[in-house]
Amino acid sequence: MSSMNEKIEVNHVEQEEDGNSQMSSTARENTILHDARKATEEEHALLAKQALKDYKPAIFWSMVMSGTILMEAYDSILILSLFAYPSFQKRYGKEISPGSYQITGPWQSALGCGSSIGIIIALAFNGVLVEKYGHRKIIIVSLFFMAAFIFVTVFAKNVEMLFVGQILNGFPWGFFSVIGLIYASEVAPLPLRGFLSAYVMMCWATGQLIAAGVLKAMLNDTTQWAYRLPFAIQWVWIPPIFVLTLLSPDSPYWLVRKGRVEEAEKSLKRLSSKSIHPNIKRKLKLLIHTNELEMKQASEFDDRFKGWKSYVECFKGPNRRRTEIACMSIAGQVLGGNNFAYSPSYFFSQVGLNSTQTYNLNLGITGLAWVGTFVSWFIAGKVGRRKIYITGIFFMTLFLLLIGVLQTPADNNPLVAWAQVGCTFAWVVSFVLTLAPLAYTITSEVSSTRLRSQSIAIGRNAYNLCQLTAQVVEPYFINPGNLGLKGRTGFIWFGTSFLTLIWAIFRLPETKDRTYEELDILFERKVPLTKFASYKLDINDENEIVLEIK
Template sequence: MPSTSVANQSKWNGNVEIYPNSDDDVGNYIARAALAKTAFVLEDAKAATTEEHELTLAEAFKHHKKAIFWAAVLSLTIVMEGYDNILISSFYGYPSFQRKYGEPVGDGSYQLSGKWQSALGAASSVGTIFGVFANGFLIERFGHRMVIMASLVVMSAFIFIPFFAPSVGILVFGQVMCGLPWGIFATMGPTYSSEVCPMALRGHLTAYVNMCWAIGQFIAAGVLQGLVDNTTEWSYRVPFAVQWAWPIPLFILTFLAPNSPWWLVRKGDHEGAEKSLKRLASKAVHHRIPNQVALMIHTNALEQAQHQSKSNDEKGWRGYLQCFKGTNLRRTEIACMAIAGQVASGSTLMYSPSYFFSNAGLSADNVYKLNLGVTGISFTGCVVSWFLLPNFGRRTIYVTGYTILSIFLLLTAILATPNQSDGLQWTQAVFTIIWVGTYASTIGPLGFTILSEISATRLRAQTVAIGRNAYNLISLISQVIEPYMINPTEGNLKGKTAYIWFGTAFPTLLWCYFRLPETKGRTYEELDILFERRIGARKFSSTEVELEHVEVDLPGTKE
């Protein structure tokens, strides 16, 4: 950048002094913008865009280790949601849990009724829906760190309810209350990761969110397997108590984490954004930070200009309303479908193998070994997705994965139709493992990546919240109807339930082909321009984009 005649702005307060040959930093950039209006903003934003495109994956890992660390740490809060997600559904086939909360079925065994299974399955989703919407308000007001820390405190208190629940009704209430902070965690990880990582790492760290789910599910499966022979009440209380292990260390780490630089830019704290970026990158690339801040400021200004919004138009309910106006409506549709498509793919059935296969006739020991294997494969699939992301587009991975999932749903349903034998049961088990592996390496992680990337930066918290609640609402419906379809005292469809889920998966696959755009290798400003031009989904990857001139209102720039 030019340094022969630059300006320095002390403390970003609008007091501009001109002097030659000073070190170029963000303060100098702002003061130069004060002299040259928006010319330098566009120039430096273009330079940052070029740097983003030229940054290789190896260089990103080398120079942005701290960004990787902090994104990974704050996303670990999702482990708790993943843990409980599989915990409750796995309890349905757990002997001691059935005796405590179930009813006798006549042969000396106990069964939790379909009504209470539906209530338990839906309870956390109800709480999560409210938590997700609340987060859309809280992030923009208080920032990621403060909201996470407060939620961890609340979470620690709410765990007492399911731990001591004397009845299934109290257990349902406890799940609703725990769902409130889970909703906040569910949207916090992808939004924070998408805002602290460079473009080369964006897909990996947002996809890592799905791995956190898998980690939680793997821990839950291991805990359940270790307690399956325990016939006391501690066999189901201990799994609840394990959740107290996470809040304290996560609270400390979150307190030490940097704020999102994008959030700071939206708040007008450009100096704070500079400091945050310096904490997220190695000193070797600190000279690029002025350009990065310029790109953030220019993107923010472009989005305001595109939607003719004022600085407070994205706050409160106004932000949610903005998501359904103009080109934001299309982006909201994509966010909702990409993440809700995870449920439409049949995950409610395939990610509850314990109850599914216990009703299919497998022994309790084999069921929980299978459950542990499924969650292990889910974890491995997330790692596989990291190798797919640099080599294939988001759209390609998602559509291919959805095609494979639809095929294996249909095959599972066909095998479940005739009278069952050991061979058919184990073949269905193998298909389930293949399905989970495919899901975990394709639409599982990519759903979070697309959800995090697709929105305008000024509406990211609200768009992610709407998308995640689309997922929650569909998940809520699936958790209500799935027990009735599979329960031996209700629909007793067993594996034939896969026919139902194929009926939702195939139309979603068609939507993906015609409506899902490619976001790989695009900066957030480039995506803004592509959506503003209304480029078709299948033409996103091939369309050339040039950054546009836009008026930028900065401290010290007004005459």
């Protein structure tokens, strides 16, 4: 059933607690089940206010791990915004008229998708490496390579070298993009799970806000450092994150999966205040029970959860549905028009706004994203995931349609462009209050604990493949040297956003206020999505906790 180490460690815990080295398998399961029931009750009874007091260490270490996303977020808006940056255009672009330079459509696509190529490759290895070596070791190694690869982008002599630098930087970003989310979902208590997983979006917004501020400050600098210095600033985050990662505890779920139960107990204590340490053993039993429950849901689990075979398991049985939801919920960010409306600097420049107006508005949008993400935490604590997601994608779809419709009058009256700007801001508000943070929460919650690294990696790669496609086609849609659609590009993203809305209505279940154990049961029983929130699980009924799998 589990590895020999797991059996030894788990039995050791039972021997310590019950003083019976000859405890039968049935008695052991009953003891774990009893404590798991009690821990489940405690999880549901815990209020967010109390959780903030009892789990301050978990909050802190989760924020440290998620902080690595700052670097990817910073560069994601940096490279796209530099396309409209005068000194950058002159250095890496092509002269289209005397004194006027432009990054060509093909190179816009290449630079925009360069990091995505590296990220996609890294994510393919993420599920295997993180599960084998743990979150901390992978982040430490990734930070080392990140420090080296930044040199390439800072000192790139031509656009080809800059493109290679973007690909190389994408490798560590691929690990950063999911490890913080995986870690947060595994260390957070139930009432804070949505907050800490959504904090990933706060890191995105913070990184992008810093990038917008840096670009605004360097706008009037005509030297080469106007674009080299923004790349170099990425070195600033590496030392503090490196040191804090060294000091952080491993995920207790990961330690249980590796059979290191005693270490998992110590980790649980490090992630909580001393006032709840008497309850730690029950919490540990819930982790053990959830792990064994998921192992029972697959035959020949020892082989199917190891190495690359674990990816195959993500597409079998109940996990197939969970993987679909993980992929679509986060890919919906791109399908909902992310590349067009969330990074609109180039769009604003093409509808007639000057560089100063463009970067002022860009700074405003990133500031709005930061505030909106903060507000979304309170909404997520009150409203279900499904309702928030569907509402958000509905309004995003509507505003994309309006941007497209307004382009015809904008062609004749430049003032109408400001109405498009208003719709873009409205889209951003809808996005940052709903899909932006909730997509990460849903992706982390919907996966099983034993396949979390693999499921989130697959989901994030679904996002990256959509992102890669969008980064290739978006410049052709909007570049005046190609299709030059300007605001009519909104019609294209309206179509993909509308399809995402239809998917969410018919396929997205409610995961709020469910423990991972309960979600395992709901997916195993193929509970219809309309009943996910209301389905009753009696924790005092053994049949509700332990699935009978024949």
